[in-house]
Amino acid sequence: MKYLGLLCLVMVINYNAGNAQVRTKGADEKVSQLTDMIAKKSIISLNLNKFKEYVKNPPRDYSFIIMFTAMAPSRRCAICQHVYDEYLIVANSFRFSPSYTNKLFFGMVDFDEGSDVFQMLRLNTAPVIMHFPAKGKPKPADTMDFERAGIHAEAIAKWIQDRTDHQIRVFRPPNYSGAVAFAMVIILVAGFLYLRRNNLEFLYNKQMWATAAVFFCFAMVSGQMWNQIRGPPFYHRTKNGPVYINGGSHGQFVLESYIVAILNGAVVVGMILMIEAGGGVRSTGAAAVGGGGAGAADGKRRRFQSVVGLVLVCVFFSLLLSVFRAKTQGYPYSFLFK
Missing domain, CATH: 1.20.120 (Four Helix Bundle (Hemerythrin (Met), subunit A))
Structure with a gap:
């Protein structure tokens, strides 16, 4: 009886170890596939099958930030494009930052390509940004509140840090239009004052x-x-x-x-x-x-x-x-x- 009990214990340990190895191998395969995807684009486009495979179904030891949107012009979502642009800045900043890790990925589900995902999650509005943790189901706080936090890239990065402890430093592409416009206004004002240098009573x-x-x-x-x-x-x-x-x-x-x-x-x-x-x-x-x-x-x-x-x-x-x-x-x- 002692040998029989010991044999059963060994079998249980081997079974659990085998399952753990399978889960680890499955998670590593998913991470490898996702890493290959983001090598082409920082945001992974997800349909129903990809959403189930990489987000819903175990094994998974990484977090997923997903934006649910409706980008088609026929949907008339005026804010969707603006939020996507800010979301893309955050994804690119994380991808090319020194703090990059394969424990966090960014995805997007468009309504025209993944309406079944919207129905699965009972989403009836867009855009929505949600966090899917590595363990457990999303909580109410895992849905970003745009009214409180805002829709800028910095606000999205801060919310992600609160939910995942991954700090993302936002790098915006250079935009010189504001500086050029301000310089033009200064030049025009300076030129006007120079032409009126002998008649500046209007300043008083x-x-x-x-x-x-x-x-x-x-x-x-x-x-x-x-x-x-x-x-x-x-x-x-x-x-x-x-x-x-x-x-x-x-x-x-x-x-x-x-x-x-x-x-x-x-x-x-x-x-x-x-x-x-x-x-x-x-x-x-x-x-x-x-x-x-x-x-x-x-x-x-x-x-x-x-x-x-x-x-x-x-x-x-x-x-x-x-x-x-x-x-x-x-x-x-x-x-x-x-």
């Missing part, structure tokens, strides 16, 4: 500097700096039509920032009209005491100006509140519009 014009300051405030309040940092899409297309206002409080569209700037500008114009009309009340009253008909006419003009200013402030401030209510669910206050 308070209204010009006040207007420039107001436009700068409009740009900052509307979120132009946020656009430069996060790189949101111009607007979003849905089945029900285009959407110009982002419904979340952590995101916005480029067109939305323009709308907010225009609304703020209209409110400011209304305030200026009322202030100017109020400032002329004394002079209008003095002219009326003198019996001049021009004073009465000027009084009517200023009253009309104040009414127009009040209407502008009320209407466009109400629209600003409506935009804020659309982005902040549960905000209880409104003015003229809901």
Whole structure:
């Protein structure tokens, strides 16, 4: 009996060791095949069969970052191309970085080529970036939240580091268009000042500097700096039509920032009209005491100006509140519009 028990133990150990060798060999074969694929392109295109073989089915000792997208023009996904460009920058940066390892791969599933994968994962939107860990199933945190993190390559790399502990330093291809445009503006301004070197009184014009300051405030309040940092899409297309206002409080569209700037500008114009009309009340009253008909006419003009200013402030401030209510669910206050 002792020899029989010992024989069974040896058989079990040999069986487990054989299975471990098979799993290790299978995982090594997958890694070798994936390495050959990324030698041609940093992002591996996956269909249903490849997704099952390299992502779902064991053995697997590597993580997979996959972007689910719909790149065909007929799908009308305006943001998909932009997110793919940033995703490609991250994949290329990892592939050619000194910290490259064969424990992390980047893939992509296009809806027209892998609609079955979308159905398997119950995905009904695009784009989506998911992390498939080496062990276990993806958790809710393994799906990237674009509204919170953004869609820039740096944001994607940081999210990948949080999920996989692989640090990726993003290397962007050089783009000199911004530097050239800025240099051209500086040259034009310098040339204009040189031509007007004997007549620079306009630099002391308070209204010009006040207007420039107001436009700068409009740009900052509307979120132009946020656009430069996060790189949101111009607007979003849905089945029900285009959407110009982002419904979340952590995101916005480029067109939305323009709308907010225009609304703020209209409110400011209304305030200026009322202030100017109020400032002329004394002079209008003095002219009326003198019996001049021009004073009465000027009084009517200023009253009309104040009414127009009040209407502008009320209407466009109400629209600003409506935009804020659309982005902040549960905000209880409104003015003229809901």
